[in-house]
Amino acid sequence: MATAATLPTTSAVPRQISRKARRAAWTRRILIGLAFLLTALFLLVPVAVIFQQAFARGVPTFWANITHPETLHAIWLTVLVALIVVPINAFFGLCAAWAIAKFQFRGKKLLIALIELPFSISPIVAGVAYLMVYGSRGIFGPWLEEHGLQVMFALPGIVLVTLFVTCPFIARQVLVLMQSQGVDEEEASLSLGAGGFKTFLYVTLPNLKWALIYGVILCNARAMGEYGAVSVVSGQIRGQTNTLPLQVDLLYHDYNAAGAFAAASVLAVLALITLAVKTIVEIRSRTE
Amino acid sequence: MIEVREVSRNFGGFQALNNVSLNVEQGELVALLGPSGSGKTTLLRIIAGLDFADTGSIHFDGKDATAVAAGDRQVGFVFQHFALFRHMTVFDNVAFGLKVRKRSARPSKAEIAERVNHLLRMVQLESLGKRYPAQLSGGQRQRVALARALATEPRVLLLDEPFGALDAQVRKELRRWLRRLHDELGITGVFVTHDQEEALEVADRVVVMNKGGIEQVGTPSEIYDNPATPFVYNFLGHVNAVPATVSGGVAHLGGLRMGFAEGEAPEGVGAGTAFVRPHDVEILRDGDGILVTMRHAVVLGPSVRVEMELENGQAIEAELTRHRFTELGLERGERVLAAPRRAQLFLDDGRQYTVSCLTRPVAPRIVPSAEGGIRQRRP
CATH class of the missing domain: 3.40.50.300 (P-loop containing nucleotide triphosphate hydrolases)
Incomplete structure (x- = not known):
């Protein structure tokens, strides 16, 4: 303060700045604190409650709930649907992104809009729409019944609506990157004598690797978690067409809270694993 | 091949x-x-x-x-x-x-x-x-x-x-x-x-x-x-396009008369554009030339680019050696004469001629500088 007294003209300015800086620092702390508080309140607490409730009656009860045949079947069905849907969507996403990024054609904008359609349609609406098409009173229903093909209230129906709901995830990720990369490297590869397949394998695919993996993770998370559309087309037959989210809902409505939370904890663990893998992929793709 | x-x-x-x-x-x-x-x-x-x-x-x-x-x-x-x-x-x-x-x-x-x-x-x-x-x-x-x-x-x-x-x-x-x-x-x-x-x-x-x-x-x-x-002509470096007419076997660029090579002069009258490289433009105080107003000069290493304006407001550029530029002592806004030594004349009907100055310029010929500096390689 001695210097402030002897040099009032120079000290006035720093003091003003420091007061402003202090205020800015406080603003920052409050905002960050608020963000953490809200995240904890709305995200962390519910997730914690899931595990707390799942283990509320001890580990043996939890284990019994998990290994209940219906729940086990629901887990298996959920994984099976994801195993079918994700590769199909990866293939479709690559093809669609390739077509859109590398070729000029009429109706390109329409195709992009169609691919993104599931983002803007409520899943339950999608489910009802599929019911109208493949259900017994739907457009293809009678024909399918005649040939003994069960689509609705069975695995094919669940797979179909999940495909619909998750179709934009991989295509979007890959397309954005493809468009930014252009076709120069592919042309270079072609002129160096590599054929179409070798060019795809050695040039296109490695360049898309991280976008593809990222899209697969997102698609997988959504495929496993989908409730609305699946609930309409699955028929919710216990031990047959119940996926994990449906099973959670069912158990909860049966007043079996412990069972519901045990099943939910499996979903939560799957989500946490997805999150971890996604974070690792993000870090690795940034360093490469 | x-x-x-x-x-x-x-x-x-x-x-x-x-x-x-x-x-x-x-x-x-x-x-x-x-x-x-x-x-x-x-x-x-x-x-x-x-x-x-x-x-x-x-x-x-x-x-x-x-x-x-x-x-x-x-x-x-x-x-x-x-x-x-x-x-x-x-x-x-x-x-x-x-x-x-x-x-x-x-x-x-x-x-x-x-x-x-x-x-x-x-x-x-x-x-x-x-x-x-x-x-x-x-x-x-x-x-x-x-x-x-x-x-x-x-x-x-x-x-x-x-x-x-x-x-x-x-x-x-x-x-x-x-x-x-x-x-x-x-x-x-x-x-x-x-x-x-x-x-x-x-x-x-x-x-x-x-x-x-x-x-x-x-x-x-x-x-x-x-x-x-x-x-x-336009694409290969700086070039001036000057409106020109032909009559009586002579090309007219503003007030300047330019001649055709022996036996090449077109009959009758015609109009077109004469293209002149800046290093082919001489600046004179008196004699034959196109009346221009001095606007601006830029020193580019060993040469000086002089920007001038024709009567009709169109820009025309000359490239002089620094020596010649100092010798002239040009002032902004000064009225001088621009005299192309040679020009390529493209008539509106598609015919093309090389024309050159009929009266010898008063000043000595200036060696083409950087602008025309193309390297001759392997015959």
């Missing part, structure tokens, strides 16, 4: 190439020169097999290659933005063309390594084989792209704006280096550029293109000294 026969290409209503024919001789380095949209890159891509002609054909060494895929044409293509494989090292980039060959035609690993290292030595990047493209400078990337294109021993090297993405200093170095490399390897080369200086300095022959067609083909000095069309 590359032969382009009557090739046309249309992109959704835009005529990129219009009935273009061109021969490139064995071992020669040809520049396709033109403004953007002139079709030069399209022509190069069609030669490479990266694009295909709507009509017309491409022949390599007399054999029709129109329908041959890019990979089977034995051409090396260097892209404007290099197009290096970003996830491969420099070594793998150069080796790519050899590695993707069919097993029967593929050299052994050791042979590939030897060839790649030889190429990296040639482009002076020996020590950088393990780097990724993102870790290289622009000039280094360009050299990797060249080495990669040469690795498969192509019979033709095609380069799309090879120096376009580099800064001025690197550009000058690299284009001399390219010229040397070409002379050493004796490979047939075609490169695209919009930079007239680059085309004149590097190429054996220059093809000037405009609006999907070829305006003129010739050696750099032919193109520069005898432009075939007003476009070529």
